[in-house]
Structure formats: C-alpha cells, structure tokens
Amino acid sequence: GENVEQHPSTLSVQEGDSAVIKCTYSDSASNYFPWYKQELGKGPQLIIDIRSNVGEKKDQRIAVTLNKTAKHFSLHITETQPEDSAVYFCAASKDTGRRALTFGSGTRLQVQP
C-alpha cells in the first residue's frame, strides 16, 4: 500500500519568514495530494490540494509543488503569521480502488511573533 513520509516533524519560524514542509510518497499511481491544517482539538481543514497533472498550485500565501518523478511534494507558506501556527498534514490517494487518504505523520508549525 501507499506510504507517505513527512518532514520536519516540528518547525519554528519568525513571523514574516517562509515555511516549507516536504512529503514523499511510495505509490507511483497516487495522483491526488491534499494538505490539511489541524488546530488543537479540532478536525483537519483542507488548505490546498494538487493533482498529478500540474506541477504547482498557489493560493495567496500558500503554494504546493509536485515532482512526480521524484515522488515528492511540498507545502510553502510565505509571510507567515501567528495564526498559521498549527499541525499540517500531507496526504495522498489515487482514483482507482480505495480512495481513502494515506496521511503523513504531521508537522507542528510554530510562528514566533
């Protein structure tokens, strides 16, 4: 089955700096890669996703890049703000068979004011 690895497990940045979180996946058939933000005690919320037919997607301060050859994808947050502090999860799935997501282990992002 699919295996998703996520790094780093914790990340601390100064307000206004950029943050980058990286994930690798094992199943070359995976073609959908969402990123979720989870605040303490709450359910994950989708912040951005990318499909394998594009290499990059951007939404204001957040961007995701995908390298299908290397089987890795990354989340980029620019101009970080204290409210960006949360746990971020990457995930992967494919269009055939089981469509449930396989998640990375999460990155705790702390933005220092």
Place this chain on the structure above:
Amino acid sequence: DGGITQSPKYLFRKEGQNVTLSCEQNLNHDAMYWYRQDPGQGLRLIYYSQIVNDFQKGDIAEGYSVSREKKESFPLTVTSAQKNPTAFYLCASSFNSPYSTDTQYFGPGTRLTVL
C-alpha cells in the same frame, strides 16, 4: 448549516464496554470515512463506505464495526475487542466521482478515553 457533525465531543468508556460514535453529514456526499488519530501521529483509516449499504475495512479495522444504512449517517462502534481504544476519532465525507478523487471534509472529532 451544511457540514459534518460528530457526537459526542468527549466519550469515556469502561473496560469491556462497547461504545458507538455518531457521524452525520448533510452535504449529500456518497462516501464516508472513519480515521483514528493518536497523539503526535497522522490519521489512520479504520473503515470507509463509498455507497449506502456497503463498507470496507481500512488499515486498522480490528476491534471496530460500522454500518451504513442511510446516506447521511456512518456510525462507528468501538468494541471491547479493541485493546487500545483511547484516541481522537475523525469522520470524513466526500463525493464519489467515477473518474477522480474528491475532496474529503472532516468533522470536529470525538475524543474517546478508556477509564
């Protein structure tokens, strides 16, 4: 309001008891999922259902059971056979398009503690 609701928010279970976690959605989604989250870890799939009256085991189904009698509802029962049930349980739902993966939306979660 549209969305996914889970109840209760907190649940306490004694050893040997079965408990049922509720998940309801009014998004007209065909597919529903149950995940388990342990502290400092990612989410792991327990069961999923892509259509009413059908469901499949996920990666950690042992000690759990589900039903899908209505499109809107996907309750999860944690049985006494689950040896380490203390965790945060998350329900999700999505459309079930035939040719592409649809976005999964999550409920607020139920925190289960075994006393």
